[in-house]
Amino acid sequence: MKIYNKLVRDKIPEIIKRSGKECDIKIVSKEEKYEFLELKLQEEVSEFLQDKNLEELADVMEVLFGLADSLSYSEEELLKARDKKNEERGGFKNGIVLESVK
Secondary structure, three states, X not given: XXXXXXXXXXXXXXXXXXXXXXXXXXXXXXXXXHXXXXXXXXXXXXXXXXXXXXXXXXXXXXXXXXXXXXXOOOHHHHHHHHHHHHHHHOOOOOOOOOOOOO
């Protein structure tokens, strides 16, 4: 038996059962879910930094959507906030590094 005690995507228990294995799960409170999402964000960012692929980047995004939901924001609100900030301050496409201000 392997112990995980970490947040997983909603369909993971079903996928495990279809593979012929058994798993124990629990549904956590809203407060606990938020804490697990923060840990999951660290995990997914680390995996992205190691593998640098689109799938890991999508995992980071899914956790961000989960965090937004935990804070009572919709995915659309998060994307609108991103768009607003992008319009006001720009994005990170040009690779500008601020070295100093005089």
